[in-house]
Amino acid sequence: MDSRPSSRLGAGATIALGISYLAVGVGYLLQPEAQRSGTADQNLLSLADNATGFRVVNWSLALGGIVALAAVPAICSAIRANRDWTAWARNLGVVGFAVATVNAFRTLALGVIEAGHFAYSVDPANADEIAIINQVAILNDNMRLSLDTDGWMSFGVVGLFVLLTSVLGTRSGFLPKALGAIGILTSVLYALVVVGFTSGNSDLVAIAAAAGGIVLAPVFFIWTGLRLGAEQDGLAGGA
Numbered sequence: 001m002d003s004r005p006s007s008r009l010g011a012g013a014t015i016a017l018g019i020s021y022l023a024v025g026v027g028y029l030l031q032p033e034a035q036r037s038g039t040a041d042q043n044l045l046s047l048a049d050n051a052t053g054f055r056v057v058n059w060s061l062a063l064g065g066i067v068a069l070a071a072v073p074a075i076c077s078a079i080r081a082n083r084d085w086t087a088w089a090r091n092l093g094v095v096g097f098a099v100a101t102v103n104a105f106r107t108l109a110l111g112v113i114e115a116g117h118f119a120y121s122v123d124p125a126n127a128d129e130i131a132i133i134n135q136v137a138i139l140n141d142n143m144r145l146s147l148d149t150d151g152w153m154s155f156g157v158v159g160l161f162v163l164l165t166s167v168l169g170t171r172s173g174f175l176p177k178a179l180g181a182i183g184i185l186t187s188v189l190y191a192l193v194v195v196g197f198t199s200g201n202s203d204l205v206a207i208a209a210a211a212g213g214i215v216l217a218p219v220f221f222i223w224t225g226l227r228l229g230a231e232q233d234g235l236a237g238g239a
Contacts, residue, residue, distance in 0.1 A: 006141070007074060007232060008229065008232055009070055009074070010071060010073065010074020010075070010077070010078075010228055011074065011225050011226075011228035011229035011232055012070075012225070012229075013068070013070035013071040013074065013125050013225075014065040014074060014075060014083075014221050014222075014224050014225030014228055015117045015221070015222050015226065015229075016054060016064075016067045016071075016225075017064050017067050017068050017141070017225075018217065018218040018220070018221030018222035018223075018224075019218065019222045020058060020059075020061070020063055020064025020224060021064065021065065021213055021214060021217045021218040021221065022218045023056065023060035023064075024056075024057050024060045024061060024064070024147035024213065025213075025214035026056060026060075026211075027054070027056030027058075027059075027060055028053065028178055028214065029053070030053030030055070030056055031053030031054060031057070031113045032046045032049075032050055034046035035047055035054060035088075035181040036206070037055065037202060037220040040046055041118070041122075042052075043115075044114065044119070045115070045116045045118065045119055045122070047111065047112060048112070048115040048116050048118065048119035048218075049114050050204040051111075051112045051115070053110065054111060055111070055112075055117075057108050058104045058105075058108045059104070059108065059205075061100060061101070061103075061154075062101050062104035062105050062108065064097075064100075065097040065098065065100045065101030065104065066101055066146075067102075068093065068097035068112070068236070069097060069098065070219070071225070072090055072093035072094050072097065072161070073090060073094075074228055075093075075165055075169075075224060075228070076089055076093070076165065076230060078174050078228055079165065079168050079169050079174050080172060080174070081168060081171065081172035082168050082171075082172075085164060085168055086164075086165075086168055089092035089160075089161050089164035089165050089168065091225035092157050092158075092160050092161040092164070093154070093158065093165075095156035095157060096153050096154065096156075096157035096160075096161055097158060099147060099148055099153040100148065100153060100156075100158065102147060103146055103148050103153075103154065106147060107146065113222060115227065118135050125198075134222035138236045140189025143144075145213075149197070149206075150194060150197040151193050151194050151197045152194060152219030153213070155190040155191075155193040155194050155197075155209075156190065156191065156194045158190065159173075159185065159186070159187040159189075159191055159193075159194075159212075162183050162186050162187045162190065162217075162220065163183070163184060163187035165178075165183065166180045166181075166182075166183025166186075166187065166220075167180065167184070167198055169183075169224075172239075174227065175227065175229075176226065179220065179223050179224065179227070182216055182219055183220045183221050183224075184210075185219050186212050186216040186217055187211075188212075189195070189208045189209075189211050189212030189216065190208070190212050190213075192204060192208035192212075193205055193208045193209050193212065193213075196208060200223040204222040211232070
C-alpha cells in the first residue's frame with residue numbers, strides 16, 4: 001500500500017483549486033454592475049438579460065469545490081503533525097467545500113430560471129395582479145436560493161480550514177512561513193466576508209471576498225499545490 005503523504009492527484013487538485021478561484025474573479029468581472037452591487041430586483045433583471053458572468057462564477061465554484069475534495073486530504077496528509085487538529089481541519093475543509101459545491105450547482109440550476117420569471121412578471125404587458133404577486137414571491141424565494149446565505153460554510157468553515165492548515169503546516173515545516181502568513185491573512189479576510197454578510201455591509205463583502213478569494217486564495221492553493229508536487233518528486237527521487 002502506498003503510504004506517501006501526498007500524491008500527484010492531490011498536488012494537481014490543489015493547483016486546480018487555486019486556478020478555479022482565478023476563474024471566479026474573471027466571472028465576477030464579466031458580471032454587469034447590477035449583478036455585483038444592485039438591488040435584488042436589479043440583479044434579477046440583469047441576470048435575465050446576461051448570465052455569462054453568473055455562470056462562469058458558479059461553474060468555477062462548483063468545479064473548484066469538487067477538486068477541493070481531493071486537495072483537502074492531500075494537504076492535511078502532508079502536514080504529518082498534530083493529528084487531532086489536522087483531522088479536524090480535514091473534516092472542516094471537506095464539509096465546507098462540499099456545501100459550497102452543492103450551493104453553486106443549486107444556484108446554477110435555479111438562479112437564471114427565477115430571473116427569467118421575474119423579468120416576465122415586471123413586463124408591462126404582463127402587469128396584472130398575478131404578476132405582482134409573483135414578483136413578491138420570486139424576490140422572497142431569491143433570498144432563500146442560497147444554501148449558505150451568510151457564507152458561514154463557503155467562507156467561515158473553509159477559512160477555518162485554511163487557518164488551521166496554515167498554522168499547522170508552518171509549524172510542521174511543510175509550508176514556508178511566507179505561505180503560512182498568506183493563508184492566515186486569507187482566513188482573516190474570509191472571516192470578514194461572513195461579518196459583512198451578517199451585518200449587511202456589502203462593501204465589506206466585496207472588498208474582503210475580492211482580496212481573499214480572488215487574490216490571496218489562488219496564491220495560497222497554487223503555491224501549496226507546488227509544495228505537494230515538490231514533496232512527491234522528492235519522495236520519488238529517494239525511492
